[in-house]
Amino acid sequence: MKPVEFIALAGTLSVQTEKARIRTSISRAYYGAFHLVTEFLSGIGFNTGKDHDLHKPLLASKHPLAMDAARILADLYDDRRRADYRLADTAIEEQIRAMRCVELARYVESLLQQCNAEPARSEIKVAIDSYQQQMRPKT
DSSP: OOHHHHHHHHHHHHTSOOHHHHHHHHHHHHHHHHHHHHHHHHHTTOOOTTOSOTHHHHHHTOOHHHHHHHHHHHHHHHHHHHHHHOTTOGGGGOHHHHHHHHHHHHHHHHHHHHHTSTTHHHHHHHHHHHHHHHHSOOO
16 A cells, blocks of 8 residues: 555545544545655665654754655644544534645655655755764663
8 A cells, every 4th residue: 555545535535524534534644644754764764663753853854845744744643633532622623624634745745755856865864864873872
């Protein structure tokens, strides 16, 4: 399965009006973007493990495209948590919000495609490698 399939499903669900589908759309949009980021980071040699803080290495790269993707991923994560865990939060059930999450997930895909092109890819890799070294426990 490919991450964009989650985003496509999110798009299909986002145009429907049932609350459960809207919430599921938001969740799938986040997970599509999350897996795109995971693929990108793995592709440049970053061990993602089970980390849900994947926005941190992108932010640490200080590359504008990667930082935009990181901020959007963090926003999608916040909406996903609201959609999945805060059932009393009815504001998250707005169709326009679900559609916006899908747009944002697609934008993350576009940003990461640009991040994969040189020289951005090499610049991001060097910065994230440095970040990874700083995060290693000191022995």
